[in-house]
Amino acid sequence: MKIIVQIIGWFLGFSWETVQEPETESNDIMDQPLLGVGDEYISLGDGCSGLFCTGATGSGKSSSVGLQVIMNLLNHGLSGLVLTVKSEEIEVWQKAAAKCGRTEDLIIFGKDHHRFNFLAYESASPSGAGLTENVVTLLLAVLGSGAEKKGGSDTYWTHAQKQLIRNILDLLQLSGQEVTVSNMLQVVNSAAQSGEEVFIEEWRQESFCFACLEQIESTDGKARDKSTTAIYWLKEFPNLSERTRSIVVSSLTSLLDSFARGVLAELFSTTTTFTPEDSFEGKIIVLALDAHTYKDIGIKAQCLFKMIWQRATERRRITAETKPVFLYNDESQFFYIKEGRQDMMWQTTCRGLRVITVSLTQSISNYLAVIGSNHDEIFSYIGNLRNKVFLANGNHKQNEWAAKSIGQTEQWKLSINGNDKGQGGYSLGQQFMFDVPLIEMQRLKMGTAKNDYLVEGIVQTPGKVWEASGKNWVKTTFKQTQL
Ligand SMILES: Nc1ncnc2c1ncn2[C@@H]1O[C@H](COP(=O)(O)OP(=O)(O)OP(=O)(O)O)[C@@H](O)[C@H]1O
Numbered sequence: 001m002k003i004i005v006q007i008i009g010w011f012l013g014f015s016w017e018t019v020q021e022p023e024t025e026s027n028d029i030m031d032q033p034l035l036g037v038g039d040e041y042i043s044l045g046d047g048c049s050g051l052f053c054t055g056a057t058g059s060g061k062s063s064s065v066g067l068q069v070i071m072n073l074l075n076h077g078l079s080g081l082v083l084t085v086k087s088e089e090i091e092v093w094q095k096a097a098a099k100c101g102r103t104e105d106l107i108i109f110g111k112d113h114h115r116f117n118f119l120a121y122e123s124a125s126p127s128g129a130g131l132t133e134n135v136v137t138l139l140l141a142v143l144g145s146g147a148e149k150k151g152g153s154d155t156y157w158t159h160a161q162k163q164l165i166r167n168i169l170d171l172l173q174l175s176g177q178e179v180t181v182s183n184m185l186q187v188v189n190s191a192a193q194s195g196e197e198v199f200i201e202e203w204r205q206e207s208f209c210f211a212c213l214e215q216i217e218s219t220d221g222k223a224r225d226k227s228t229t230a231i232y233w234l235k236e237f238p239n240l241s242e243r244t245r246s247i248v249v250s251s252l253t254s255l256l257d258s259f260a261r262g263v264l265a266e267l268f269s270t271t272t273t274f275t276p277e278d279s280f281e282g283k284i285i286v287l288a289l290d291a292h293t294y295k296d297i298g299i300k301a302q303c304l305f306k307m308i309w310q311r312a313t314e315r316r317r318i319t320a321e322t323k324p325v326f327l328y329n330d331e332s333q334f335f336y337i338k339e340g341r342q343d344m345m346w347q348t349t350c351r352g353l354r355v356i357t358v359s360l361t362q363s364i365s366n367y368l369a370v371i372g373s374n375h376d377e378i379f380s381y382i383g384n385l386r387n388k389v390f391l392a393n394g395n396h397k398q399n400e401w402a403a404k405s406i407g408q409t410e411q412w413k414l415s416i417n418g419n420d421k422g423q424g425g426y427s428l429g430q431q432f433m434f435d436v437p438l439i440e441m442q443r444l445k446m447g448t449a450k451n452d453y454l455v456e457g458i459v460q461t462p463g464k465v466w467e468a469s470g471k472n473w474v475k476t477t478f479k480q481t482q483l
Pocket residue numbers: 055056057058059060061062063064362447448449453480481482
């Protein structure tokens with residue numbers, strides 16, 4: 001039947017086959033295909049070690065590798081988290097879910113009725129670190145996400161930001177105030193701006209920060225915490241240098257401000273209709289806060305949710321029967337969380353956590369630009385995304401890195417030296433050469449009608465020998481498909 005449909009399709013000039021469907025006889029969910037590679041495939045179990053796909057813009061990442069992976073994840077009943085950069089990605093997931101009978105499982109956060117109050121969730125979180133530490137690391141991670149530079153030594157600013165956030169949260173909790181975004185803003189916006197202001201009656205009368213300080217006097221216990229918090233707000237914060245205070249305060253308040261007004265306030269600071277844990281029970285949470293529509297704050301909001309979700313995956317109880325969950329990010333460099341090496345460290349544990357991370361990006365240069373100077377962190381992170389798919393690329397750094405990671409073997413090389421009078425000679429020598437030369441990466445087919453919708457790629461999986469090549473890498477073809 002499949003053949004007949006294909007033949008009719010050929011006559012009509014298009015392909016009716018929407019995805020490659022590698023077959024397996026095993027019933028084990030971990031043995032089911034994530035990505036077909038010729039007659040073989042990368043399984044869902046393999047996928048728990050991560051899938052990293054690179055290719056120039058327009059090389060076919062999203063429409064071939066990406067779409068096939070999406071269809072396989074959905075067809076095998078998996079659930080997880082989807083981060084988005086382009087607004088059309090949301091439609092792709094909606095169409096794919098409809099095709100796989102999974103529409104009911106979609107939570108399109110940002111476009112439907114769903115709400116998630118992140119501070120209320122963190123307050124109720126069973127994680128052992130406590131609300132203050134949880135929120136401090138979360139907000140620091142979000143502040144440090146993206147390519148933002150703080151304007152000096154990272155350690156210095158991070159320390160100052162950490163102290164500020166910690167003291168806001170401690171003051172609210174010690175004074176019995178609710179931890180909300182607007183209360184956090186009120187504390188910092190009403191804090192004394194100089195050592196002298198602390199002694200001005202008018203400030204004391206009007207400051208929310210001072211009112212909280214007065215309240216902590218009347219509550220019981222935690223004497224040391226109270227005195228540390230009071231010293232910070234009455235002495236340390238007012239005496240910070242003007243420049244430090246303005247940088248540290250403005251980056252935090254501009255972030256909190258985004259969550260205190262408009263659509264993000266509605267989404268993140270009101271009620272809660274779903275939690276990250278829903279994605280462990282069959283739901284697919286699509287963060288429809290794409291960069292096209294929401295710009296930088298959309299990315300920051302997604303990083304915030306991603307980190308909360310990552311922590312939830314660490315609390316999930318895993319047994320031999322536990323189905324994997326997925327984290328799908330196209331244009332993944334946008335969502336890399338460098339603060340505290342969050343993503344690098346989390347990725348090292350994904351196999352045990354049964355999380356399939358799928359990251360699509362143009363090149364490693366995108367990541368290196370985000371991380372700044374600490375390149376080793378990125379190489380470690382990407383190294384832990386074990387399954388690599390390299391599509392056509394013109395980025396030399398990317399091609400060189402890909403060629404090096406695929407490897408070199410000793411090969412025979414014929415050298416001929418001579419002139420036009422026929423004098424000269426030849427030699428045959430052995431030397432180490434790249435298994436896949438850099439130029440080959442530029443010659444791979446990039447899909448579209450011109451190439452019969454075929455996208456060529458090199459798949460590399462350390463520790464696995466592909467039958468088709470007898471090596472740990474194989475050149476293959478993916479179909480560009482449409483929903
Ligand atoms: N099913 C399809 N049939 C024909 N052409 C397609 C199809 N899907 C995508 N294309 C075209 O193929 C090209 C590559 O598609 P795709 O969006 O997958 O590239 P990409 O590698 O994800 O690029 P980017 O890095 O810009 O996201 C695009 O120019 C697109 O217009």
